[in-house]
Amino acid sequence: MQMAVIEAARNLAGIPDAGSEEFDHETGGKRFTPVVYHLKEWVQGNRKVRRKPGDHKGGTMRLGAYDAVLAEGSRVAGIYGTTTIDERHRHRYEVDTKYREQLEGVGLRFSGMSPDGRLPEIVEWEDHPWFIGVQFHPELKSKPFEPHPLLADFVRAAVANSRLV
Secondary structure (H helix, E strand, O other): OHHHHHHHHHHOOOOOOEEEHHHHHHHOOOOOEEEEEEOOEEEEOOEEEEOOOOOOOOOOOEEEEEEEEEOOOOHHHHHHOOOEEEEEEEEOEEEOHHHHHHHHHOOEEEEEEOOOOOOEEEEEEOOOOOOEEEOOOHHHHOEOOEOOHHHHHHHHHHHHHOOOO
């Protein structure tokens, strides 16, 4: 999801130097406009967690199951068959919602958000046969004979859109 947002920001939304704070952190200098930033605050259960980019990295991840609210009529709401989900996370960088309007203006829909509306969970291209980017890890809730809904629907769409099958 993060790379999809960076690509859309650079090539469609008019932010040619869009990138991630993670990339700048690696080099020690600021080279990018950070459309993806180091997560500094989130809600876990009933408490607020706060972190600084310079903090020791241990314990600085958004880790575990979190709820998300899906947009009515979105592709992902159709796939899940509901507008509320919970998914497992393991990351410390997030898409910055201050670019949401610009990105949605070029067709990248923010179709899943945290319940407080602050953290993007899912993006999708509205005019694409199947382009969904997620912040969480669907593979962590998938089993060989019970695939995660997104993974199963991706395979369904690949078959449906394949010229080789």
